[in-house]
Amino acid sequence: MACPFLREVHVKYCQSAAVRKLIPMVDSGRTDEKCDSASHLSCKLFQAQAAEEESLACPYLRESLMQYCGAAPVAKFVPYSESLLSRCGNDSHRYCELYLALSHPETAGSGPAAEIDAIPMPEGLRYSANHMWLDMTEDGICHAGIDAFLSRTLGKIDRISYVWTKGRRRPTAVLSAAGCDLEVVFPNEILLTGCNLYLRADPSRLVAEPYTAGWLFEGAPLPETRQDLLEGAEAREWMDREESRMNEFVQQQVSSQVGPLAADGGLFAAGVARHLDRERALALFHEFFSPYASEKR
Numbered sequence: 001m002a003c004p005f006l007r008e009v010h011v012k013y014c015q016s017a018a019v020r021k022l023i024p025m026v027d028s029g030r031t032d033e034k035c036d037s038a039s040h041l042s043c044k045l046f047q048a049q050a051a052e053e054e055s056l057a058c059p060y061l062r063e064s065l066m067q068y069c070g071a072a073p074v075a076k077f078v079p080y081s082e083s084l085l086s087r088c089g090n091d092s093h094r095y096c097e098l099y100l101a102l103s104h105p106e107t108a109g110s111g112p113a114a115e116i117d118a119i120p121m122p123e124g125l126r127y128s129a130n131h132m133w134l135d136m137t138e139d140g141i142c143h144a145g146i147d148a149f150l151s152r153t154l155g156k157i158d159r160i161s162y163v164w165t166k167g168r169r170r171p172t173a174v175l176s177a178a179g180c181d182l183e184v185v186f187p188n189e190i191l192l193t194g195c196n197l198y199l200r201a202d203p204s205r206l207v208a209e210p211y212t213a214g215w216l217f218e219g220a221p222l223p224e225t226r227q228d229l230l231e232g233a234e235a236r237e238w239m240d241r242e243e244s245r246m247n248e249f250v251q252q253q254v255s256s257q258v259g260p261l262a263a264d265g266g267l268f269a270a271g272v273a274r275h276l277d278r279e280r281a282l283a284l285f286h287e288f289f290s291p292y293a294s295e296k297r
């Protein structure tokens with residue numbers, strides 16, 4: 001499905017001009033327009049390569065169908081065929097910065113937002129056991145990122161680096177948080193076509209909007225991409241168990257500590273990893289978010 005902000009317009013342009021200036025047809029319906037009338041005979045460009053046959057309109061006047069983003073402050077026309085290849089012409093538009101800024105969807109995924117004990121968990125996404133999500137669309141494109149359980153655990157991410165940006169890979173990023181460099185690995189391969197490079201300048205969006213502007217990877221799914229992922233009721237039950245497991249883990253690790261680590265209404269405290277010492281933070285990460293966690297369900 002194409003982006004609702006994608007607009008189409010017919011344009012005219014001069015084939016002979018050195019610089020192609022596109023004129024939307026809505027602006028060019030004037031009967032006195034030089035190119036559309038016998039006045040083109042007085043045009044210097046036409047005279048430089050005058051056509052053999054006479055016609056009312058200039059033979060070098062061309063028309064084309066273009067598209068542009070109705071949400072952008074300045075309209076940039078792109079040929080119809082090119083926009084179909086970009087994210088504007090398919091379901092990927094749900095992860096476009098401009099689209100998200102104007103639409104404010106709760107989730108970029110196809111389903112409504114749901115919560116398991118205050119952990120948002122959008123329907124329609126698939127989840128890996130190491131707390132990453134996958135959104136696969138009918139257009140043959142997929143996006144992946146970290147879920148709200150992982151982002152709540154970290155609380156603040158200082159830096160993000162991508163290990164791979166292209167190719168057939170298990171998408172991998174390194175998150176610097178709580179004084180550690182933590183590798184998050186999507187457990188199955190995808191044909192990676194891009195990463196959310198905006199996050200390198202503003203990693204806070206990874207925590208604030210993990211399912212929308214905080215997406216990490218974009219690509220084309222392979223037959224094995226959805227293998228062992230959880231969805232629907234099975235995913236919700238798993239998340240419920242993970243919350244209990246996290247509460248137990250934190251209590252065991254820091255049974256003598258109170259304050260910011262105390263559970264908030266049954267749910268572990270936001271940013272819990274930042275209140276642990278380095279060794280305990282690494283143990284927590286290994287237990288819940290390492291690629292090894294993917295095999296532990």
Ligand code: SF4
Nearest residue numbers: 003069088093096099
């Ligand atoms: S640039 Fe973004 S908002 Fe604009 S048409 Fe494309 S996907 Fe939609």
